[in-house]
Amino acid sequence: MRIATLLFILVFTSSFVAGPPIVDKKIIKDDLPFLVEFYKTRHKNPEISLQEKGTSKALATELRKVGFTVTENFGGYGIVGVFKNGNGPTILYRTDMDALPMYEKTDLAYQSQLKATLNGEEVGTMHSCGHDIHMTTWLGTARAMVAMKDKWKGTLLLIGQPAEEIGAGAKMMLEAGLYQKFGVPNYGLGLHSSPTLPAGKVGIGKGFVMASSQSVDINVYGVGSHGASPHMSIDPIVLSSMLVMELQTIVSRNVKPTESAVVTVGTIRGGTVGNIIPDMVTLKLTVRSFKEEVLEVVNKRIKEIARGVGIAAGLPEDKMPEVIIREAGPANFNNPAMTSRVIQSATSAIGKENVIDEEPVMLSEDFSYYGQTEHKVPTVFYWLGTVPDARMKKGDLPGLHSPFYYPQPEISLETGVTVTSQALMDLFNTKM
Ligand SMILES: [Zn+2]
Ligand SMILES: [Zn+2]
Known part of the structure; x- marks a missing residue:
């Protein structure tokens, strides 16, 4: 009709x-x-x-x-x-x-x-x-x-x-x-x-x-070397592995239990072959939450944990992990x-x-x-x-x-x- x-x-x-x-x-x-x-x-x-x-x-x-x-x-x-x-x-x-x-x-x-x-x-x-x-x-x-x-x-x-x-x-x-x-x-x-x-x-x-949805990139730097001489390196792959595990504690330990958030590491890239320790690894994360104040807590902890892992590995100040936080969609x-x-x-x-x-x-x-x-x-x-x-x-x-x-x-x-x-x-x- x-x-x-x-x-x-x-x-x-x-x-x-x-x-x-x-x-x-x-x-x-x-x-x-x-x-x-x-x-x-x-x-x-x-x-x-x-x-x-x-x-x-x-x-x-x-x-x-x-x-x-x-x-x-x-x-x-x-x-x-x-x-x-x-x-x-x-x-x-x-x-x-x-x-x-x-x-x-x-x-x-x-x-x-x-x-x-x-x-x-x-x-x-x-x-x-x-x-x-x-x-x-x-x-x-x-x-x-x-x-x-x-x-x-x-x-x-x-x-x-x-x-x-x-x-x-x-x-x-x-x-x-x-x-x-x-x-x-x-x-x-x-x-x-x-x-x-x-x-x-x-x-x-x-x-x-x-x-709300926010992307975070983390560049983890290190000192590269031959894979057979790890003592000559600061291995960013090991460092990144620790970082990924540490990031899991943000939602479980830092966000108030009655609130909610997600921290997901969606990609981790570094290195070319098995016998080279690379000098850089990049991680890409998505962060989700409902409230602005929760997002602030998560972002603060991501930065602190990244720096903490860098310090523990003995990285010099100019090689600390770099955290790039992108604008969040509300x-x-x-x-x-x-x-x-x-x-x-x-x-x-x-x-x-x-x-x-x-x-x-x-x-x-x-x-x-x-x-x-x-x-x-x-x-x-x-x-x-x-x-x-x-x-x-x-x-x-x-x-x-x-x-x-x-x-x-x-x-x-x-x-x-x-x-x-x-x-x-x-x-x-x-x-x-
Ligand atoms: Zn869609
Ligand atoms: Zn859609």
């Missing part, structure tokens, strides 16, 4: 309905064939971070078709769609657009065969983080909200964000002047595909839901009042049994930036269940970024559009 026809029926029938606005599930169901097709096209054509040219074009084109004013290439390939619908709050709803540089191994009929170039090398491309589901849910919600525009008043601010996987896109769009140019929203909403929740359910947590905090409202919306839309109180995770997501500017926009980021029934029953649950991950499109999209539209509609009609 065409949107115009749907709109007519809706306007006609809604004048007889009293009480808080409820999403019209028929509008969403009737739009599903279109959305599933759109989803499969996106899944087949993934573009990696900072290369989302065709993807953003497709989204911009579809938004314009339903009446949004669209700005393209805003902060990289970012797009901003505005739909003004009378006086009311402004609500930001964001999707990310990028895929990952990896080969898909799902064997789906619509699996990605595309390749891209990354740092001069050919790589596969795959939507293994479900950003194709996010984009299609976002487009479906835009279409549904326009079709139901007599049920709400305000401005819908839709963000198509590039480069989420490298933690850069949200910052790029904010630094391009997102809030200065399009206004500071009253609320911000976002969602992420869940690789553990069944399609048809959503997970919504209150407070901290995703961690944690995602679900504003409690707004979260309560969104939980009510989801419950009324898909039933209490399908709304899960989800635990926080140490993954991170740069959606957090939208709520961390000086304006402190209240935000909610929720999990959209995507796991197909058969996989759920078998317990076959590949995680995000796995080459085997894929969502069940129909149910995930229907649930995503229904819950998001209901949440937006309720927020447009709520005074907080």
Whole structure:
């Protein structure tokens, strides 16, 4: 059915309905064939971070078709769609657009065969983080909200964000002047595909839901020598081994037991062959936590332990391990009042049994930036269940970024559009 026809029926029938606005599930169901097709096209054509040219074009084109004013290439390939619908709050709803540089191994009929170039090398491309589901849910919600525009008043601010996987896109769009140019929203909403929740359910947590993420590099120096003359060396491999073990005590001994943090050494590189003691080893770490003060403790201890190990090895001052701490992406905090409202919306839309109180995770997501500017926009980021029934029953649950991950499109999209539209509609009609 065409949107115009749907709109007519809706306007006609809604004048007889009293009480808080409820999403019209028929509008969403009737739009599903279109959305599933759109989803499969996106899944087949993934573009990696900072290369989302065709993807953003497709989204911009579809938004314009339903009446949004669209700005393209805003902060990289970012797009901003505005739909003004009378006086009311402004609500930001964001999707990310990028895929990952990896080969898909799902064997789906619509699996990605595309390749891209990354740092001069050919790589596969795959939507293994479900950003194709996010984009299609976002487009479906835009279409549904326009079709139901007599049920709400305000401005819908839709963000198509590039480069989420490298933690850069949200910052790029904010630094391009997102809030200065399009206004500071009253609320911000976002969602992420869940690789553990069944399609048809959503997970919504209150407070901290995703961690802040920080990279740390440590260069461990030493004095190289022949592998047979270790007494002539200060061996950075032995030193690094001690350092890796010592770092394990930060979470167990220095972080308050009621708080949480992760310190993971993800790579350790040094040396070339067995009979040479090298003069340098590099370690790369990821550090996760929810709170600023916990992160400070972790960073302080990383520096102290690195220096301590250097002193114990007898390194001179100019060869002490070098700790390079990179800027941390903030944690995602679900504003409690707004979260309560969104939980009510989801419950009324898909039933209490399908709304899960989800635990926080140490993954991170740069959606957090939208709520961390000086304006402190209240935000909610929720999990959209995507796991197909058969996989759920078998317990076959590949995680995000796995080459085997894929969502069940129909149910995930229907649930995503229904819950998001209901949440937006309720927020447009709520005074907080
Ligand atoms: Zn991801
Ligand atoms: Zn993601």
